[in-house]
Amino acid sequence: MFIQFLIFSLLFTPFTIISTIAHDTDDFVRTLDRKMLGLDEKKEKFIHFRFYWHDAMSGRNPSSVEVVPPPLKNSTTRFGLVNMLDNPLTLGPQLNSKLVGQAQGFYASTSQSEFVLLMAMNLVITEGKYNGSTITILGRNPIYYEEREMPVIGGSGLFRFARGYAKLRTYWFSPSTRDAIVEYNVYVLHYY
Missing domain, CATH: 1.20.5 (Single alpha-helices involved in coiled-coils or other helix-helix interfaces)
Incomplete structure (x- = not known):
């Protein structure tokens, strides 16, 4: 038994x-029906943004601040560093050109062998029909490469369910202050 x-x-x-x-x-x-969110009637739009990202660590009002210093003082890659940022996004490379948004997030040095940043940020658009919407980027940025690519993983507002990628190219960098200006070309698929 x-x-x-x-x-x-x-x-x-x-x-x-x-x-x-x-x-x-x-x-x-x-499981949800796409119709519940109104996605069945909407079409996808493919758009391109081009702006300049200003990372200022120097001056009286820096837009990027080091919140965790690299633990190893002799690290050439600053491995372990973490910076918080609230960087202006402008139409041109000059800081006084038209402000179109803010990049808010953080980056961290994640490689012991080359200067590579893990970047997580929201691109908050403040101009035009996308005012108040955000594009979220999360990815690897090997900053000394001539051109880099990071994925768009989502967004908010008009960019709900967004996907795409950003191409980055350093426009200017100061080794002494570590200030940088980076050209961003962001390609986004989103519903409208």
Whole structure:
């Protein structure tokens, strides 16, 4: 009798566990119809933004501040460094050109062998029809490469469900102050 009970338990326990897991899963996740969010009627639009990102670590009002210094003082890559940023985005490379948004987020030095940043930021658009919408970028930025690419992983406002990529090219860099101006070309697919 005990052996029959043991065999019965071994055979049906996985189904009980799977049934319980499936039931628990249904409580917090469900498949949605695109029509519920109005996405069925909307079309996708492919747009291109071009602006300049100003990372100022020097001066009386820096837009980028070091919040975690590199733990190893002799690191040539500043491995472990973390900076918070609230950088202006302008139409031209001059800081006094038209302001079109802010880049808000952080970057961290993540390589021991080359100067590579992990960047996570929201590009907050403040001009035109996209005013108040954000584009979210998260990716690897090997800053000494002539051209870099990082993915657009989403956004808010008019950029909900956005996807795409950003191409970066350093326009100017000061080794003494570590201030930089970077040209961003951002390509975004989004619903409208």
